[in-house]
Amino acid sequence: MSCVKQTDFPAVAALQVTSPALEGLYLRTPGSVSFSWIPQLSLLTEKGNQPSCLDYSLVVDMENIMRRGPVGYLPIIICEGTRDSNLGRKMLQLRAYALNTWAFWPGFCSQKVCLGVILNDYRATVCAFSQRGDQLLCVSLLSNVKIESAAFASFWNSINYWALLVTQHIVSSCSVKAVVHQSQVVTVPAQRPTARALSTETSAAASTAAVTEESKQAANMAQPNVAYSSTVRVMDGRVYKVFDYRERSVLPEDQRWPELSLKHIPHATLEYDNKQPMHRLSIISYPFIQGDHVPQTVNDVISVLEAVNNLHADSVIHGDIRWMNVLLRSPDAAVPAPMDVDTPEHARMWTFL
Amino acid sequence: MCCAVGSTREAVIIDFDMAGLSVPASDDSVPFELRTRRYPPGFNVTIQDGKRHHNARGLCGLAVEHDLFACGGLFHPDVLRLDSQDQGHLNSFAEARQLLERGAALKYAIDRLTPLATLRVSPVGWSEPLPQDQNRGTGSPLRPKAQV
Numbered sequence: 001m002s003c004v005k006q007t008d009f010p011a012v013a014a015l016q017v018t019s020p021a022l023e024g025l026y027l028r029t030p031g032s033v034s035f036s037w038i039p040q041l042s043l044l045t046e047k048g049n050q051p052s053c054l055d056y057s058l059v060v061d062m063e064n065i066m067r068r069g070p071v072g073y074l075p076i077i078i079c080e081g082t083r084d085s086n087l088g089r090k091m092l093q094l095r096a097y098a099l100n101t102w103a104f105w106p107g108f109c110s111q112k113v114c115l116g117v118i119l120n121d122y123r124a125t126v127c128a129f130s131q132r133g134d135q136l137l138c139v140s141l142l143s144n145v146k147i148e149s150a151a152f153a154s155f156w157n158s159i160n161y162w163a164l165l166v167t168q169h170i171v172s173s174c175s176v177k178a179v180v181h182q183s184q185v186v187t188v189p190a191q192r193p194t195a196r197a198l199s200t201e202t203s204a205a206a207s208t209a210a211v212t213e214e215s216k217q218a219a220n221m222a223q224p225n226v227a228y229s230s231t232v233r234v235m236d237g238r239v240y241k242v243f244d245y246r247e248r249s250v251l252p253e254d255q256r257w258p259e260l261s262l263k264h265i266p267h268a269t270l271e272y273d274n275k276q277p278m279h280r281l282s283i284i285s286y287p288f289i290q291g292d293h294v295p296q297t298v299n300d301v302i303s304v305l306e307a308v309n310n311l312h313a314d315s316v317i318h319g320d321i322r323w324m325n326v327l328l329r330s331p332d333a334a335v336p337a338p339m340d341v342d343t344p345e346h347a348r349m350w351t352f353l
Numbered sequence: 354m355c356c357a358v359g360s361t362r363e364a365v366i367i368d369f370d371m372a373g374l375s376v377p378a379s380d381d382s383v384p385f386e387l388r389t390r391r392y393p394p395g396f397n398v399t400i401q402d403g404k405r406h407h408n409a410r411g412l413c414g415l416a417v418e419h420d421l422f423a424c425g426g427l428f429h430p431d432v433l434r435l436d437s438q439d440q441g442h443l444n445s446f447a448e449a450r451q452l453l454e455r456g457a458a459l460k461y462a463i464d465r466l467t468p469l470a471t472l473r474v475s476p477v478g479w480s481e482p483l484p485q486d487q488n489r490g491t492g493s494p495l496r497p498k499a500q501v
Contacts, residue, residue: 243370254393254412256370259384264369291365293402294476298435298446298469301428303364305466308424309459311366312375317415319371319392321423322403323432323476327365 087125087144090118095129095138120144124152240271243282252277258284260316291327300328373415390415401479404429418456425453425462428474436473445469 094116118125126142145151245255261284262268268286295301304326311318318325373390376383396411404426406419426432428450435446449465 254391256393257372258370260369260372260374264372265367266365292362294480295427295433295474297361298466298472298474299361300364301433301474302463302466302470303362304366304427305424305459305463307364307366308420309463312417312420312459315375316369317373317375317390317417318366318369318420318423319373319390319409319415320368321366321420321427322400323427323479324402325366325368326427327367328362329365330362 085120087118087120090120091116091125091127094118094127115141119147122147237288238285239288240283240285243280243284245278245280252280255280258282261286264311264314264316291329293323293326293328295323295328303328371415375415375417401432402476403427403432421453421456421459424459425450430477432477432479434475434477435469436475437469442469442472 097116116127116129123144124142124147125140125144127138127140129138142151241258241261243256243258258270258273262270265286268284271283271285273282274280295304304321307326308318308321371390371392374383374388376388380388391414392409392411394411396409398405398410403423406416406422408416409419409423428435428446430447435443437443437446445465446469449462452462452465453459
């Protein structure tokens with residue numbers, strides 16, 4: 001952590017994916033801790049600029065943790081964009097994400113600190129979350145300030161510091177070697193955010209602590225025919241799928257349910273279930289092996305019809321029969337090859353918890 | 354596991370997120386949510402790798418005939434082409450699909466297709482993986498955030 005340089009804060013108009021200020025924080029060395037910024041959406045600035053992304057999440061890619069943990073990356077700074085003027089709901093969402101982070105990786109978050117950033121029509125609101133005992137502590141760092149203001153600029157500078165701070169916490173707590181590449185630039189803020197002591201604003205919703213992963217896919221990952229979706233991730237030869245209905249007003253009958261996947265996908269297991277019907281969070285996993293969605297002969301079509309016939313014989317209506325939900329595989333394959341292509345997007349890394 | 358017997362390749366059906374059970378709504382032995390399943394509000398009715406039944410729409414209930422129609426849609430002319438010039442083969446291929454579109458049992462379609470089993474087929478206008486903007490087939494219920 002010695003390659004720390006002072007740089008100027010980039011103008012808001014320059015906050016694009018290609019901005020060196022953003023790329024500068026992407027650190028990746030095999031076996032090391034790495035950060036990456038994830039573009040989420042575009043947001044016009046008052047001056048008419050349109051950065052290609054302003055809703056970022058900072059994820060910490062800890063390969064060792066990935067091997068040990070059930071689902072992927074560990075987010076530390078969570079950003080959300082919204083046009084809803086009522087920010088309370090967004091803040092609750094971020095608070096839940098923070099809680100989930102700590103609940104999911106209690107061993108890796110010795111310092112339970114998380115930043116929540118809400119971008120709302122040229123304005124930003126920033127809170128820091130921390131946990132002490134059973135209490136969630138929340139402090140407002142910025143409240144609805146213009147994103148082109150000096151206050152936000154100062155905060156933006158500080159994000160890199162937060163990243164560094166949290167990295168150090170993680171490194172010290174789980175013996176992962178952090179390597180900062182020589183060419184990387186990490187900005188040191190004029191005022192460290194930790195100067196603002198976290199005041200105690202207890203969260204009444206702390207009971208929602210749970211496990212989640214919300215994934216966006218990496219197109220260059222190892223399995224070429226896996227379509228990564230916002231709720232699916234493949235790791236260590238298994239497919240992890242998240243059903244997350246917290247902070248969403250979706251009736252149980254309109255939610256996706258994992259029960260029939262668990263029953264009909266071979267070797268599927270339930271990793272987690274918070275058992276709250278209206279705010280359900282479930283994670284299932286099942287084995288992955290290569291397969292093919294594209295039929296080659298009429299025999300492949302017949303195979304699908306017979307498979308659906310078997311489902312119907314079990315009184316199961318699939319509801320989404322299409323080639324991308326069919327996996328054709330050689331009969332000598334040792335393990336079935338379930339995959340998922342619900343809402344695949346191929347170009348982006350996945351983001352916040 | 355749902356695999357065809359005796360085929361060169363086995364078909365495994367995946368993604369049971371929206372699946373439900375075709376049991377009477379009054380059957381209390383089945384969880385309410387599994388016997389009253391509906392397509393999600395964002396359900397995409399236009400897909401390239403299959404066809405949807407006209408009643409398979411957001412907030413409509415699942416039905417077996419929707420699955421049957423979708424099975425026929427797997428080899429709809431817009432989705433899959435039979436690589437044969439034999440009019441008899443082409444007719445059988447089309448008849449099998451039409452049977453399913455009319456809600457006939459799968460076994461009748463299988464009977465029509467079995468003599469064609471070794472003929473090759475080719476996808477029409479889709480491949481693997483589907484382009485990003487064309488593969489939002491199921492459509493999750495949207496999160497209540499207004500992104501720009």
